[in-house]
Amino acid sequence: MGAGPGGLCSAYVLSKAGVPTTVLEKAPFVGGLxxxxxxxxxxxxxxxxxxGHRWFTKNDELNALFREVVADELLWVNRISRIYFDGKYVDYPLKxxxxxKAIGPVVAAKAMADYGRTRVQQRISPRAVESMEDAYIDQFGPTLYRLFFxxxxxxxxxxPCDQMSGDWVSQRSKGMSLVTAVKDAVVPTKGKVVSLIDExxxxxxGFGRFSDRMADAIIGAGNDIRLNTGVEKVHREGNRVVGVTVSTEDGSKRVEADNYISSIPLTLLAKIMDPAPSAEILAxxxxxxxxxxxxxxxxxxxxQVTPDTWLYVHDRNILxxxxxxxxxxxxxxxxSDDLTSLVxxxxxxxxxxxWSMSEEELxxxxxxxxxxxxxFITPDEVVGGFTIRAPRAYPAYVIGYEKPLARIREFIGELDNLQIIGRYGTFRYNNTDHSIETGLLAAKNILGESHDLDQVNADDEYHEIKRVAEPVAAGRT
Ligand SMILES: Cc1cc2nc3c(=O)[nH]c(=O)nc-3n(C[C@H](O)[C@H](O)[C@H](O)COP(=O)(O)OP(=O)(O)OC[C@H]3O[C@@H](n4cnc5c(N)ncnc54)[C@H](O)[C@@H]3O)c2cc1C
Incomplete structure (x- = not known):
């Protein structure tokens, strides 16, 4: 269910193993987000x-899969990613x-001093890190938090950051702190190289080629990707899924299989179960x-507008x-090289x-x-513009989200032949690598292996850092 990279990866791996597989996709295209x-x-x-979607993972098996799929279309891109800050540029992730330097010596001294105070306070009477605000202040101190996060x-x-859970910060920047950043700046780590990825x-x-090429391979293996086919009901009996009802241009149909993998929004999956789950699960x-x-x-x-791969604009007046x-x-x-574009x-x-603004207004x-x-540009340089709306692109870790999420996962977990994968499919802030990793492991489970999908994206190292034995440019994975 779902032909984003997660669902396609499952079907790709199963297709390679010769397992008959059908992908059901609501949209008229593959690739999802x-x-x-x-x-x-x-x-x-x-x-x-x-x-922009870049490919990055520390997992060699996933890198091999990406290279195998993308093959002769693979490019290496230099990463220049910056924050545009009060007319100045600051590297992102924060160096x-x-x-x-960008904030000037007075504010820099204040930032270091209040970070020091935070650390001492945490030593004397440690405070639990609950909110996103707590987590950022814990890692960078109040001044840098207010300026850059x-x-x-x-x-x-x-x-407001005090209403968001600190989990997002720990998932995205575990291992990063002002102390480690300063230490790395002053005393470069020896033996093992710690590198912010720069390519x-x-x-x-375009990133969508990854999904297009997986789809080609799935169809090439004789399997089926049904577009414009939205899953509307997931029928269950006891602890098994026994079929799904899909809507197609020719009306509703029932599709049955031995095993089911879902990358459709987890909240939707719970709501379209038949029979419906308890009122508690629906809530x-x-x-x-x-x-x-x-x-x-x-x-x-x-x-060219800027040399950046991404430019972050923090200014509140800029929407x-x-x-x-x-x-x-x-x-x-x-x-052509005379033209450029911005997303x-x-x-x-x-x-x-x-959300209420029209395409023209946006x-x-x-x-x-x-x-x-x-x-950055002049009005006469604009030759056209249009919008794409992507609903439900970011699972929001609002404080208190863990309990309802655990309840839904528990309920889904009772169904033996249904696995959930992907980003919104698991309600985890997964990048493509994590999304396809869950897809890969779900397929391997069907092929007889035994993997715990919950362990994906649960590591404790900052995503942007790869600890390697040699410089990234030489190892290149
Ligand atoms: C702005 C932005 C930037 C990003 N940048 C990066 C990046 O640089 N690098 C990176 O690795 N990742 C990035 N990501 C994350 C990446 O897009 C996701 O991790 C990935 O697309 C998730 O894949 P998925 O298959 O889980 O879900 P999706 O891509 O969301 O696919 C789910 C599919 O399910 C389909 N579907 C939904 N409901 C139904 C239904 N009822 N029946 C059938 N089908 C249904 C949808 O149409 C969709 O095709 C970014 C995401 C965003 C929003």
Whole structure:
């Protein structure tokens, strides 16, 4: 269920093992959140990811799978990712020497002093880290939190950081702190190299090619991917799923299998169970929330806007959070070298002021920000723009989310032949690598192995860091 990278990976692995497999996908395309949109214009074809997707994982098996699928379309991209901060650029993820320089000596001294105070306080009377705010302050101190984390996090989540769970921070930046960053800046680690990744793999024709190529292999193996086929009911008897009802252009149909893998939103899965689960499980499904994303895709008569792979914009007056320039990832993303494009990301929720804006308003607002507030482009350089709306793009770890999530997972866990995988499929903030890892392990379980999918993305090292025996550029995985 679901033909994003997670579901496709399961079907890809099963297809290679010769197992008859059917993928059911509600949308008219594969790739889910990780697809690439192609737009024909008078200038030629532009391509846009839904927010730039880079491939990065510390898992060698997944790297091998990605290389096998993407094969001759593989590119290495240099990563330059920065925060645009009060007219200055600061490296992202935060590089401490650079961040302290950008804020000036007085604020830098204050940042170091209040971080020191936080550490001493935590030693004397340790306070539990519950919220996102607690977690950031614990790692970076109050000043750096307010300068570099608070505003952006509030844009992403639409809630104050003291209402969001600290789990997100620990999942994303475990092992990072002001102490380790300063230590690494002053005394470079010997023996083992600790490296912020500065290059990543990317398919030449856009990240969606990864999904397209898995889909080609699945169909090539004689298996079936049914598009425009939304799962509407999941029928259960005792502790087994016995079939699903799907809606198609020709009406409703029942599909049956021995084993089921779901990457559709976990909250939806709970709600479409037949017979319906208890009122408690349904209430738990309602208690879990998510954030939507809208991308504004601009096509520009300009060679380059910035050299960045991503640029983060924290300023509260600017409604978007981040943008990337697809050409900096692959030249194939624009029709010619005289042209470029931007993918500008707005985080929002159903019914809020951003979600309610029309396509024209969003494009005009984006151009105004880029021209008037940031000075990155001029109005005459814009040759076109359109929006993509991606609902439920970010599972939101709002404080208290753990209990309802555990209840739903417990309920689903009682069904022996149903596995949940992916990002919203497991309600975990998974990147593509984690999403396909769950897909891979679910397929292996069907093939007779025994893997605990809950252990995926539960490691305790910062995602951006790979501990390697040799420099990343030499090892390149
Ligand atoms: C802005 C943004 C930037 C990102 N950047 C990166 C990055 O740089 N690197 C990275 O690795 N990851 C990145 N990600 C994460 C990545 O997109 C996800 O991890 C990945 O797409 C999850 O794959 P999935 O298969 O679990 O889910 P999805 O891609 O969400 O696929 C789920 C599929 O299920 C289908 N579906 C839903 N309901 C039904 C139904 N009832 N019946 C049938 N089908 C249904 C959907 O249409 C969809 O195709 C980013 C995500 C976003 C939003």
């Amino acid at each position: 990780a697809r690439t949109i192609r737009r024909q214009t008078d200038y030629g074809e532009f391509r846009f990811d839904i927010g 401490i020497s650079n961040a302290l 608070q505003r952006y996090s509030e844009k992403v989540w639409g809630l 990543f793999m990317y398919p030449r024709g 738990a499904a309602d208690a879990l929330t998510f954030r939507n994303i809208i991308t504004v895709n601009l096509m520009l008569k300009k060679r 978007f959070g981040r943008f990337h320039e697809p050409k900096n990832w692959s030249p194939v993303m624009v029709p 500008v990301e707005y985080f929002c929720s159903f019914g809020d002021h951003i 494009v005009a607002q984006t151009v105004r920000h880029l021209v008037d507030d940031l000075g």
